[in-house]
Amino acid sequence: MSDAEAALRSLFLRGLAGDAAAYREFLQKLSAHLRAFLGKRLFGWPDEVEDLVQECLLAMHNQRHTYQSDQPLTAWVHAIARYKMIDLLRAKSAREALHDPLDDDLAVFAESAIDASDARRDIGGLLQTLPERQRLPIVHVKLEGLSVAETASLTGMSESAVKVGIHRGLKALAARLRSKTP
Amino acid sequence: MKTDDLVAMLATGAAPAPRRAAGRRLALAVLAGVPLSFAILLTEYGVRRDLVQAMFWPMFWVKVLFPLCIAAAAFVAVQRLARPGVPVRRAWIGIAVPLLVVWVLAAMSWFNAPPEERMPLLMGESWRICAVSIGLMALPVFAAALVALRGLAPTRPALAGAAAGGLAGGVGAAVYALHCMELTAPFLAVWYVSGIAVPVVLGAVLGPRLLRW
Numbered sequence: 185m186s187d188a189e190a191a192l193r194s195l196f197l198r199g200l201a202g203d204a205a206a207y208r209e210f211l212q213k214l215s216a217h218l219r220a221f222l223g224k225r226l227f228g229w230p231d232e233v234e235d236l237v238q239e240c241l242l243a244m245h246n247q248r249h250t251y252q253s254d255q256p257l258t259a260w261v262h263a264i265a266r267y268k269m270i271d272l273l274r275a276k277s278a279r280e281a282l283h284d285p286l287d288d289d290l291a292v293f294a295e296s297a298i299d300a301s302d303a304r305r306d307i308g309g310l311l312q313t314l315p316e317r318q319r320l321p322i323v324h325v326k327l328e329g330l331s332v333a334e335t336a337s338l339t340g341m342s343e344s345a346v347k348v349g350i351h352r353g354l355k356a357l358a359a360r361l362r363s364k365t366p
Numbered sequence: 367m368k369t370d371d372l373v374a375m376l377a378t379g380a381a382p383a384p385r386r387a388a389g390r391r392l393a394l395a396v397l398a399g400v401p402l403s404f405a406i407l408l409t410e411y412g413v414r415r416d417l418v419q420a421m422f423w424p425m426f427w428v429k430v431l432f433p434l435c436i437a438a439a440a441f442v443a444v445q446r447l448a449r450p451g452v453p454v455r456r457a458w459i460g461i462a463v464p465l466l467v468v469w470v471l472a473a474m475s476w477f478n479a480p481p482e483e484r485m486p487l488l489m490g491e492s493w494r495i496c497a498v499s500i501g502l503m504a505l506p507v508f509a510a511a512l513v514a515l516r517g518l519a520p521t522r523p524a525l526a527g528a529a530a531g532g533l534a535g536g537v538g539a540a541v542y543a544l545h546c547m548e549l550t551a552p553f554l555a556v557w558y559v560s561g562i563a564v565p566v567v568l569g570a571v572l573g574p575r576l577l578r579w
Contacts, residue, residue, distance in 0.1 A: 199377075199380065200382065200383045200385075201382055202380070202381060202382035204377050204378065204379065204380050205377075207376075207377045207380050208373060208374065208377030208378075211373040211376055211377055212370070212373050215369050215373060234369060237369055238367075238369055238372050241369070241372060241373065241376065242372070242376070243519075243579065245376045245380075246579075247450070247518070247519040247579070248383045249383045249384045249385075249387035250387060250388055250448065250449045250450060250518050250519045251383075251449070252385075252386060252388075252449065255449070255451065255452055256451075259450075259451030259452070260449070260450050260451040260452075261451075262451060263450035263451030263521050264450045264451075264519070264521070266521070267450065267521040271578075303367070303368070303369065306367055307367040307372055308367040308371075311367075322375075325378065325379045326375045326376070326378050326379060327375055327378070329378050329379065331379070332379070347381070350379075354376075358579070362578075
């Protein structure tokens, strides 16, 4: 077992048990690994890398209940990153089959790589398109850091509706990211 | 939104994740589907009248247990396919072995029978409705298993759909066996296997459409 596997796995397991600080550290380290992994494989499309990193992070968060501790974390992470990458390449090849290939050659100086680490799709913007019963719980709990109970009394929703709203909202965000692939 | 902000958002207030979700949700799907299959059996078909007597015949148990073995192995396969990066491994063998056993039994009974009795062994009285009925009995578990899979993360959706179909088909065939009067191995080897194949093929076709995430 590699050092990274052992360190990430223990952070992730603590995160799965509800330790938010460990989970945050896990996601931070994971995003660096994903950036390197995807950057190497998508060298033709540096702009896509950060988008895909974010898409993978969201997918891994939404699917974290499918990880079981008897499995190497590397295998789980790799399978999801690969799935998302193939999805992106498939969408791209379907789209680029329709394009005039000359367009891309002429655009060679049109973009610089200075802000390559910025995602092109804005998850914050997509968040605004969610219905209120999903958006408000995410904004209050996940962005402003209120508790579920505080959010419930603030919005007049029940606590379970707040939890369901977060869960469904993050899934809906993932689905929108997928359909908005540039 | 920058990636660091996304990380902060995902980690903030993250509740503990449910454990062993794949196995649990798929087991729930089976538990939800089986009573419905029985309801279809009782309302549309009825249990065979000599059920108690039939329980003393080995062939009756072959008919009930071979699909159940397929269902059990398919359950293991589908709950593994529902989790990213988990290999299916020996569950495929568990699906193949009951099939092979029934096919070997069928070949033996076919070649031991005099030629003029072979076609009746194969076609029985009910070959026309067998596969369709098994498909119908499989429907509740099939639908419930697909719903469960939509909340999980199959990275090979066609295979996952097919394995869900194998699970549902096995359960459906075992339930249908309580109605069906046929007791010959050639009949099982062709018509029961075809019936189980109905949801398997359906799952392989629907999987890539319904199970994207």
